[in-house]
Amino acid sequence: MDAKLLEILVCPLCKGPLIFNKIRQELVCKGDRLAYPVKDGIPVMLEAEARELAADEEAEQ
Numbered sequence: 001m002d003a004k005l006l007e008i009l010v011c012p013l014c015k016g017p018l019i020f021n022k023i024r025q026e027l028v029c030k031g032d033r034l035a036y037p038v039k040d041g042i043p044v045m046l047e048a049e050a051r052e053l054a055a056d057e058e059a060e061q
Contacts, residue, residue, distance in 0.1 A: 001027075001038065012045050028053070 001020045009018055011029035018027040018036070026035040027043055034050040036043060 001041075001043075005043075009043060009045070013047060026051075 001022075006018065006020055006027075009027065010016060011018060011032055011034070013034070014029065014031050016029055016031040018029055020026075020038075021028055021035070024035070025038045027038060027045075028035045033053040034047075035053055036045055036050045038044070
């Protein structure tokens with residue numbers, strides 16, 4: 001994930017910062033506990049495509 005792109009992307013729901021999880025290829029919003037997929041290098045920033053983080057799941061970088 002391009003660092004400059006990551007700096008300008010925000011959660012579409014709360015407008016909070018996102019953390020890129022390299023292992024799962026997801027952008028994670030800790031505030032909303034949602035993970036947005038990155039498919040073929042393109043972030044899919046749709047709430048319908050996001051998955052909820054499990055209660056014990058942490059945002060790993």
